[in-house]
Amino acid sequence: MSALVARRALVWTVATVAEVVDETAHAVTIAFDVPDWPGHVAGQHVDVRLTAPDGYQAERSYSIASGPEDGRLALTVERIADGEVSPYLAGVLEAGDEIELRGPIGAHFSWRVEDGGPLLLVAGGSGLAPLMSMLRHRHARASEVDARLLVSARTLGELLYHRELEQLADGPGLAVHRTLTRERPDGWDGWDRRVDPAMLQAVGPAPEERPRVFVCGPTGFVEHVAETLVELGHDPGAVHAERFGPTGG
């Protein structure tokens, strides 16, 4: 099998921070102005590079959280206490600051409305970011393709894009399911356990409907969910996975 691959020089570009918004106690969304940004496909990521005064460089990959139709490129960054890059991005960086980035990249983990559905999106923690880009894209294009989202977070306070997801779920074709693994707040109508086969079956779609599946989160979470989906009968080739860490944050 072969495929014609788009050829494009990948160059580091200086991006300017337009806005930093607190999402949770540990995560921020950073919107950038990027000169000559070529546009992205939902699910893709960028590489971010920081350079210290002594020339030391640290590089990390971050999924793009904004939809392709949104005005600005936005990344959601979760602060990892002993990380090398995330405490700077989600703590120090402010409007007007400049950082280097390159992208968009990652043709494998991406979805366009034209690719069709049904869609099954499973997120662990800040793994929701690239899946949110897909849902923002779906909404911007007024698509009604069957989409199911399952989000796992430790606590309600750590659930990203909570309000926006509720608004999106009011639209046709999208079902949003949530599970909290460390607490059960009063009046909570979601699940309160780790993702398991029964939960994935309840979320659907069934393997026979051949959904396109995208799973993103910490390595252990993605491994567990992807294995469970294949055991339930989903085509391994249709399960797209994006693991993050252990990269030192």
Next chain:
Amino acid sequence: MEATWLDGNGMAGLLTEVFGADITAVVRSCGSCGTAAPIGAHRAYRGAGVVLRCPGCEDVAIRIAQLPDRTVLEVRGAWVVELPRG
């Protein structure tokens, strides 16, 4: 046990540097076990360089080492990469 690999997809930046194109959607057939999987679904191990392994049998698909003055590349298995000309 916590897995120690990432996805080939996460190496898209480096792969684009090396190949001049984002090859994560290119399908590679493993020379050892025959598994056909996109490069983005291969397992990526980072050390002094990057090693991508077959998701089916862990056989080496590609090794990339970036030295100060050059990049060293070893490619294994059956891949066909088509790049537009011009």
